[in-house]
Amino acid sequence: MNRVRRFVGAFGGPAGLAGACIVAALLLAAVFAPLIAPYDPLAVSILDKLLPPDDVFLLGTDQSGRDILSRVIWGARASLTVSGSAVVIGVICGVSIGMFATYVRGGWLEQAIMRVLEAVSAIPLLIWAIALVGIFGVRDAEIGPFTVSSEFKLLALLGLLYIPTLARLTYISALGEAKQSYVAARRLQGVGEFRILFSDVLPNCLSPVIVQATLLLAIGIIVEAAVSFVGLGIQPPTPSWGNMLASARTYLISGEWWLSVFPGAAISLTVIGFNLLGDGLRDRFDPRHSTSMSYAT
């Protein structure tokens, strides 16, 4: 009984656990997409086009006769890759900048970094993501020996746009930690400032960053879907929930509802999962601030 309670407590309660289960299921679907998906997501079969859900095609087929269930499962891979990699880029750069600002605290450099970060937070995420992906092109670009795909551009831009939030969060919590007596104690032991920051302060201020990163994963899913929806993100025929919705739009008026309902439901389920997990982790790590500011995108 106690062990069960501790396990549920690790996710901040039953809602957090439910979120963790949803996220775990999605991760499995994304990783094992080739094994789970009943059909090839790209296999065109004109004879089977626009079939409503039945025993053969559980979620129906689209305008080219491709199986929607398989495309939704493969779409999980695309969406989670973009959203997850963007968060990884954002966390690595954001935490480094935040820690650097803490390291140079008290000087003009700290002030300069923080003012610029605060100013750059005035960037509306979605608009910039759409405009920048538009500017830098949705076609694959060749930079030297590497091919830079539109997915990569999208996730890199998203990651860059996450940096200000994460850097400020790291800075604020690291600054609070740096005033604690254990830091002074380490300093008296003769440990260098840089080492104290990275081996003592950093592990202690990661929990708000983890919570925020989880919520940013949810935001990333929605932004990726929105950018792909206007035709600038992941390009067809690669299935993504956003571009599936975009092509489903035309068939809505003629009543083929299954084309738009299932990819959208997948987005909602994913976002619910990350939000529940994020809230649960917040309750666990920081019960005082369970009020969320991070949903607005």
Added chain:
Amino acid sequence: MGSLFLRRLGFSIFALLIVSLLLFVLTRSIPDSPARIVLGDEATDAQIAEFDREHGLDLPIVAQYGIWLETLALTGDFGRSFTTSLEMNEQIADTFPVTMEIVFIAFIVATIVSVALGALSAFYRDSVVDYAARLIAVLGVSIPGFWLALILILAFAVERSWFPPGGYTSISEGLVPHLRSIALPCFCLSIFYLAVITRMTRSSLLEVLNQDYMRTARASGLSGRRYLVYAMRNALLPVVTIAGVSFGHMFGWALIIEQIFNIGGMSRALLTAINQRDYFMVQTVVMMFTIVFVLANLVADMINAWLNPRLAAAS
């Protein structure tokens, strides 16, 4: 209060300067030059150089930025596109009011409903109203507005023709057709922020109601409406802040919603500009969105200072 206003205003201007410089550099660092887009692949290097000199594109980026900023600051003129020669100010005047109207109505509805719902949910904690409000809050943040829009078009425009499936009917063609054409877009846009603000109002009010000063107020005989007003005044602080941020973000989402409902607002301007590779127009539209975003935050700060004089005194 005056000095707080000046400080916040100063910071907003600083933020806009930094962000506009960033935007300017990004839109100028694209691989294909405007001259190449206008003159085509056959143009000689001399023609390209001539085009660049004519439009000031041969100057260093910082100098170009200086000229652009000076014109904007002194005359309020966003300039003229290199590729299409369109006047930016006319483009904004054509499209901005449409987007603004939809966002504004959605914002007002979302704020009023959510503050009322959040307050009821906190005052009658664990009642039916509270559960309903919490359910709305969870669903609202998880259902993407553009998917909701598709579902609502299916349910209320295709299956039953209560609303048109898209398009924007101008108010000059009658108030009722106008409102019918923007009802679904406004609803889809507002639902996410309705959820966010409901949640914020509820948790902030619950925190205030638990404070000692609220118990003191009740004990000293404050009751009914005055007790509510007293509690709300203290609880609204984070609500106003998040409402300000929401207003700015709603502009961003309006882009997607307009696209679904086929409304010719700023979204059409931006996406057309992207398709035509008119980066000057992209830059102008993104700048407008950013200005709205920064202004909304500034207004929220000012309302907070007015609601809560301690903030102004602390500065």
